[in-house]
Amino acid sequence: MTVNDNHLVSVLQRVIxxxxxxxxxxxxxxxCGGKYTGYSLIxxxxxxxxxxxxxxHLDPYNKWRGGRMAAFVRDILVGWAVTALLLVGIGQVSGMDERYDHAVVLLWFALTPVALLCAQLLAHRIGAVADHGGDSASAVIVGANxxxxxFANTITRNRSLALRVAGYFDDRGDDRRPDGMSQPMLGRMSELAAYVREHKTNMIIISQPISAQPRIRKLLDDLADTTASVYFLPDIYVFDLMQARFDTVGGMPVIGIRESPFTGSNSLVKRISDIVLALLIQIMLTPLMLVIALLIKATSPGPIIFRQRRYGLNGEEIIVYxxxxxxVMEDGGKVVQAKKGDQRVTRVxxxxxxxxxxxxxxxxxxxxxxMSIVGPRPHAVAHNEQYRKLIKGYMLRHKVKPGITGxxxxxxxxxxTETLDKMEARIEYDLDYLRNWSLLLDFVIILRTVLVVLKRDAH
Incomplete structure (x- = not known):
């Protein structure tokens, strides 16, 4: 949904x-007291x-209009960081970076995101004044459930939406009202049109099941002579949601019920953080890895690296090192998990x-x-084929790349995971990660992984 939706936002994004x-x-x-040159123009x-x-591509303003301020700020910062990196790369390749005053460029890189954020704040305020004279738009909800x-509580928390929910219209009695209602019951559904005309309501949110189609049609007919905008709030929360979102396919609106959290800018953020951290870790630990390789080779026959087929993103097979x-080098249709005191495990x-x-x-x-540094741990293909038949939602963990830690x-x-309930618990945590992913959560998992490893080594 977009509130204060006008041409200003589109112009701001594409031109301003x-x-x-x-x-x-x-x-x-x-x-900085610099000079303007032809290279400055380029x-x-x-x-x-x-x-x-x-x-x-990132469309940060869609997050703003949806009340997701943190996502909006993140996309502005990520978008400018990507722009700056591309400009630096072009400058390095072309040799033009030697023509620029580095102090000017660094100050430009630092101040521009601040200017972009301030411009959006100003534009939003102007849009609110233009649409409602600076006041919040009023809304009523049809259906108390x-x-x-x-939805109403979300609107109340997000003041940036400039939207105020006046109350509910419903034909059910007070004894069937749901918990948590902070707005009053304004009347029955048959009284809605008169209320909207009298109070000049800006927006109507219909929260009724699809099975109530005749009532919805009658309601829309009653509202035909008002100027209120009408939105339908789908009851998608009866499903097991994972990164639910609205989207379009070929111009047709669709509702995503289960989706990967790594779409759009999230995918870019995740990949950049993976590459940077993996490179740093590889550089720092290369001497240690060489020592480990020598120890493995010297103490037992066989290859240094064990390659095993695992399921990766979207359930496609990958080779994990x-x-x-x-x-043993088990990678067939039956793989026996290592147990405590397993005789197959070498001393090293x-x-x-x-x-x-x-x-x-x-x-x-x-x-x-x-793979990613953080994500659901990859299981052997044989284990995937076993547990996907036993645990509901098991394959949803493959909506993202598997991780080194999770x-x-x-x-x-x-x-x-010698019992089914242990694997079910692991899968529940994996799906919880997909539902609630953030870069901060990745950082917390990495930090906790380091602490767990250090604590285990201390014992």
């Missing part, structure tokens, strides 16, 4: 923001087109498994794009 980017370069040049033109393309109460910790392998050092080669998988592992669900 790139112009702000160009203008900030001029301002920063003046602040940089401004490049910045205009690149920032326009990046921000159009758990979904509509949740680990330091070999056992005397026991230490590697206990300290999780056997997982280090998987940072190569991360750089290849097959939410389940830092909550004690690591290693052998």
């Amino acid at each position: 923001d790139p112009l702000i980017v160009m203008g900030m370069l001029l301002v920063c040049t003046a602040l 940089l401004m033109i490049l910045a205009f087109f690149i920032s326009s393309a990046v921000f159009q 758990d979904v509509s109460v949740r 680990k330091f070999r910790s056992m005397t 392998g026991a230490f590697l498994r206990r300290s999780s050092l056997d997982e280090l080669p998987q940072f190569i998988n991360v750089l290849q794009g097959r 939410w389940a592992q830092v909550n004690g669900l690591r290693g052998e």
Whole structure:
């Protein structure tokens, strides 16, 4: 839904923001006492087109209009960071970076996102004044139920929407009112049209099941002579939602019930963080990995690296690397999980498994794009085929790339899953990660993983 939806937002996204980017370069040049040259003009033109393309792709203003302020700020910062990185890359390749005053460019990189955020705040305020004289738009909800109460509470918390819910219309008695209602019951559905005309209501939210189609049609007929905008609030919360969102396919509106959290800018943020962290870790741990490889080779026959087929993104098979910790190389239709005191585990392998050092080669998988640093741990193909038949929603964990560490592992669900209830608990944590992913959650999981490993080594 869009509130205060007008042409200003579209213009801001497609034209004004790139112009702000160009203008900030001029301002920063003046602040640093620099000179305007032909290379400054080239940089401004490049910045205009690149920032326009990046921000159009990320569409941060859709988050703003939906009340998701944190997502809006994040997309502005990510969009500008991507723009800056592309400009730096072009400058390095072309040699033009030597023609620019680095102090000017650094100041420009720092101040531009602040200017972009301030411009949106100003535009939003102007839009609110233009639409409602600075006042909040009024809305009423048809249907008092758990979904509509949740919607009303969301609107109340998000003041940036400039929308006020006046109350509910419903034909049910007070004894069937849901818990958590903070707005009053205004009347029956038959009284809605008169109320809307009298109070000049801006918006009507219909929260009725599809089975109530005749009543909805009658309601729309009654509202035909009002100017109120009418929206339908679908009852999708009866399903097990995972990253639910609205989208369009070929111009047709659809509702995503189960989707990967890594779409749009989230995918870019996740991939950049994976590459940066994986590279740093690989550089720091290369000497340690060489020592481990020599120990494995010297203490037991067989290859250093164990390659096993696992399920990756969207359930496609990938090859995952680990330091070999056992005397066998199981990767067939039946794979026996390692148990405590398993005779197949080598002496070096026991230490590697206990300290999780056997997982280090998987940072190569991360750089290849097959895995992420944080995500559901990949299981052997044989285990996937076994548990997908036993655990509801098991395959949903493959909506994202598998990870070296995960939410389940830092909550004690690591290693052998000898009973079905242990695997069910692990899957529940995996799905919880998909529902609630954020970059902060990834950071928390990485930090907790390090603490768990250090604590385990101390014992």
